[in-house]
Amino acid sequence: xxxxxxxxxxxxxxxxxxxxxxxxxxxxxxxxxxxxxxxxxxxxxxxxxxxxxxxxxxxxxxxxxxxxxxxxxxxxxxxxxxxxxxxxxxxxxxxxxxxxxxxxxxxxxxxxxxxxxxxxxxxxxxxxxxxxxxxxxxxxxxxxxxxxxxxxxxxxxxxxxxx
Amino acid sequence: xxxxxxxxxxxxxxxxxxxxxxxxxxxxxxxxxxxxxxxxxxxxxxxxxxxxxxxxxxxxxxxxxxxxxxxxxxxxxxxxxxxxxxxxxxxxxxxxxxxxxxxxxxxxxxxxxxxxxxxxxxxxxxxxxxxxxxxx
Amino acid sequence: xxxxxxxxxxxxxxxxxxxxxxxxxxxxxxxxxxxxxxxxxxxxxxxxxxxxxxxxxxxxxxxxxxxxxxxxxxxxxxxxxxxxxxxxxxxxxxxxxxxxxxxxxxxxxxxxxxxxxxxxxxxxxxxxxxxxxxxxxxxxxxxxxxxxxxxxxxxxxxxxxxxxxxxxxxxxxxxxxxxxxxxxxxxxxxxxxxxxxxxxxxxxxxxxxxxxxxxxxxxxxxxxxxxxxxxxxxxxxxxxxxxxxxxxxxxxxxxxxxxxxxxxxxxxxxxxxxxxxxxxxxxxxxxxxxxxxxxxxxxxxxxxxxxxxxxxxxxxxxxxxxxxxxxxxxxxxxxxxxxxxxxxxxxxxxxxxxxxxxx
Numbered sequence: 197x198x199x200x201x202x203x204x205x206x207x208x209x210x211x212x213x214x215x216x217x218x219x220x221x222x223x224x225x226x227x228x229x230x231x232x233x234x235x236x237x238x239x240x241x242x243x244x245x246x247x248x249x250x251x252x253x254x255x256x257x258x259x260x261x262x263x264x265x266x267x268x269x270x271x272x273x274x275x276x277x278x279x280x281x282x283x284x285x286x287x288x289x290x291x292x293x294x295x296x297x298x299x300x301x302x303x304x305x306x307x308x309x310x311x312x313x314x315x316x317x318x319x320x321x322x323x324x325x326x327x328x329x330x331x332x333x334x335x336x337x338x339x340x341x342x343x344x345x346x347x348x349x350x351x352x353x354x355x356x357x358x359x
Numbered sequence: 360x361x362x363x364x365x366x367x368x369x370x371x372x373x374x375x376x377x378x379x380x381x382x383x384x385x386x387x388x389x390x391x392x393x394x395x396x397x398x399x400x401x402x403x404x405x406x407x408x409x410x411x412x413x414x415x416x417x418x419x420x421x422x423x424x425x426x427x428x429x430x431x432x433x434x435x436x437x438x439x440x441x442x443x444x445x446x447x448x449x450x451x452x453x454x455x456x457x458x459x460x461x462x463x464x465x466x467x468x469x470x471x472x473x474x475x476x477x478x479x480x481x482x483x484x485x486x487x488x489x490x491x492x493x494x495x
Numbered sequence: 496x497x498x499x500x501x502x503x504x505x506x507x508x509x510x511x512x513x514x515x516x517x518x519x520x521x522x523x524x525x526x527x528x529x530x531x532x533x534x535x536x537x538x539x540x541x542x543x544x545x546x547x548x549x550x551x552x553x554x555x556x557x558x559x560x561x562x563x564x565x566x567x568x569x570x571x572x573x574x575x576x577x578x579x580x581x582x583x584x585x586x587x588x589x590x591x592x593x594x595x596x597x598x599x600x601x602x603x604x605x606x607x608x609x610x611x612x613x614x615x616x617x618x619x620x621x622x623x624x625x626x627x628x629x630x631x632x633x634x635x636x637x638x639x640x641x642x643x644x645x646x647x648x649x650x651x652x653x654x655x656x657x658x659x660x661x662x663x664x665x666x667x668x669x670x671x672x673x674x675x676x677x678x679x680x681x682x683x684x685x686x687x688x689x690x691x692x693x694x695x696x697x698x699x700x701x702x703x704x705x706x707x708x709x710x711x712x713x714x715x716x717x718x719x720x721x722x723x724x725x726x727x728x729x730x731x732x733x734x735x736x737x738x739x740x741x742x743x744x745x746x747x748x749x750x751x752x753x754x755x756x757x758x759x760x761x762x763x764x765x766x767x768x769x770x771x772x773x774x775x776x777x778x779x780x781x782x783x784x785x786x787x788x789x790x791x792x793x794x795x796x797x798x799x800x801x802x803x804x805x806x807x808x809x810x811x812x813x814x815x816x817x818x819x820x821x822x823x824x825x826x827x828x829x830x831x832x833x834x835x836x837x838x839x840x841x842x843x844x845x846x847x848x849x850x851x852x853x854x
Contacts, residue, residue: 237424239458243496267496274426377716377839379513379520383852387508387729392736408752433753435742445740447755450503477825480506481845482736484827487806489533492773494561494590494696 201247202269205297205305206276208258211290216258221250223284224260228272230283235275243268251302260293261305273298388480391453392435394488395460397442400470408437411444414466415456422459430455435482443476445485453478504824504848510728511842512718515789515834522832522840523782525854529830530603531588531811532776535784536739536804540710541797542768545702552780552787556698559675559775560684561590563692566669567600568662570608571643573650578687580606580643583678586777590671594810595822598668601812604778606644611812612637619666622658629821629849638812638819673775698774709744709757710764713800715839723760730758732843735804735831738769764798781805785832792836804831814850821849 208224210216229248233241244264252261264272273295282289296312299305317337324330397411406414412434420428430452435445448456460473477488513520537549545553569575570587579585584604592599598612610624617624617637626634641658642648648655662668674684685693711726711734720727726734734757737744744757781803788801807814809826820828825847833841844853 233424235424235426237420237422237427239422240424240426270497377512377514379511379517380718381509381511382718382728384508384510384729386503386506388506391503412752433755435737435753435755436740437752445742447753451501453503454500479825479827479847480503481508481827481829482733482742483739483804483831484736484806484825484829484845484847486536486736486739486771486804487534487773487829489806489808489810489826490593492533492590494694 199247200266200300201263202266203251203299203302203305204262204264204269204273204276204295205299205309206260206262207294207296208253208260209292209294210258210282213258215284215289216255218284219253219255219282219289221253223282224250224253227279227282228262228276231275231279232271235278236271240268240271240275244272248272259309261302266300269298386450386480389450390447391450391478391480392482392485393446393448393453393456393460393475394477394485395444395446396474396476397444397466398472398474399466400472402469403442403471404467404469406439406442406466408434408439411437411442414463415446415460418459418463419456422462423455427452427455427459432456445482447482450480506827506848507846507850507852508729508732509844509853510718510732511844512715512728513840513842515838515840522785522842525815525830525842525844526782526785526805526832527778528816528854529778529805529807529828530586530813531601531808532778532781532805533808534771534773534806535776535781536769536771536806537784537788538735538738538802538804539768539770539791539798540708540764540801541766543704543766545768545770546791548790549784549787552783553698553700553770553772555783556772556774556776556780557675557677559673559696559698560688561694561696562672562674562684562688563694564669565672565688565691566662566667567610568659568667569688570602571641571655571658571662575687576606576643579676583676584777584779586673586675586775588673588775588808588811590673592670592810593822594812594820594826598670599810599812600668600670600672602643603813603817606642607817608641608643609812609817610639610641612639616666616668620661620668621665622661627821628819628851629823636821640817675775675777677777677779696774698772698776700770700772702768702770703741705738705741705767705769706765708738708764708767709761710767711758712760712762713833713835713841715800715835715837715841718841726758726760728841728843731833731841732831732845734758735802738767739771739804776805785834788832788834789838791834792838796836798836800833800835802831802833805829814846815844815854818851818854819849820846823848 232244247265249263251263276293279293282291297305297308317333321333416428431449433447435447437444463473477485479485587602589599594611598616600610602608614635622639624637624639627636627638630636676684711731714725717725718728746753746755748754807828814820814828827847830844
């Protein structure tokens, strides 16, 4: 039998977006672990310690993919809102984590992320002021269709460029 | 037939006899009750009810964090001499409370442990423990 | 796994209301079929000392006996069956055996011998039984029921011989037994079991008076209760527990230690008398006590109701009748009867996880 996991697709929102470049996967894992230990104690920390990892962290968009064992993902999920700052080499960076989606595989999370980003772009388009901006967004919208899921890496990087 | 039947009937009644009704409640109790005793290894310490409650809450906080320590928990009675206590916890917190009591090992540098004597969803059940019937 | 962290063991509470005057009233059947009782409590609000007629009943409870290392084959002897089982209600229950780990046995007043044994003993005994209802897929506990009054169990018969052989040679089981016998005219237990160490035990009676107690308001016709009018049966059951454990009900919601409160609405009672009798109480004695409680309201009293609380043995193999009983996180099987001054009564029966629904 394989061990089943849950993937939490989150958005890391920092008070000052410039700090994003300094954050590594290790920092995130460390802070998430701390938060679980605080809210769910020794039991929660131990239950989530197995296979808790950051699968993907995009320093440009703040998109974060966390993995956890299926049995205990609720412990992880419920402690994420209690993270109010990241401890990064002695610095405290005020932040919060939005959970966007909970999926059973990375693939479903990816599908959701594409759909989510598409919606975000549509929102942006509404607020556009000049024609050039509008055209740029339209182009990127066309590029992120479900068909292009075959090259997921490509799509993700495309989206990032548009940020 | 009931021997007292005749006599009782002569009494003035407030209303007619109540009709029969039966309700079966499955898992009705919102709370679980635990009878516990604190034991020290060697010389012990004196505790007040407030200190005991704090000890239990800190045990919960150690094992189950802030979520555990915020469980609805009441210390219904505490005997300072025997260190016996009756705890009330909401039903979904029973396992959490029990596990933290098990792993409790220290109070102010004294080694200690908590013995669970009885647990029940009914407070009334704690009043009569047949396992304590002592005929020696 | 995470779900197991929040799960709580199954339990049942059955509430009934009826009147003693109903011809089909089941109160005495239910009292009589709860065979093994370890403690009986009387709660009398607004009562300073126990009324004389109730006190007399309690004093006349008689005695019960503790026999050490009694072999089980004593119960299948022809002599025993003829002198005790067929001549009245004889109660026997193993003492200090834990039903979740030891072998235990009970002799019901109906003449049935019920054994609850582990798998090894069951296989050694070689008697017919059934796996316990609560032992899951791989039974580790078996229940054997033997009817001692059965026609087929005539002495010298095949079945009788096999029973004797099983208990004397195959697997000689020995236990400490609690015995009670309500037929005072017959030969006494002391003389019959003189070969063994028999101890005569007296009931332990304790009384406590609680002062200035908040007491829930009850309406005998309304089991469910109404907000601001009367309390429900469940709330009362909780409150009875608080009084029996002498728990303070007068807390406010901001209290750090406890926020336990008396159900609402309630009235202040000046004093309440709680009398507890501990020992091996037979249902006949409880029935007598209940009859006396009904008589309590023959004279006008300040209180509307009185209560009788009965606790069963956590380690008895049966609860009501022959309903299998086990020990999971607690072996609770108890009931309480609330007697109202208009001859109505409420009956509350509570059982734990390894127990069937009360009749």
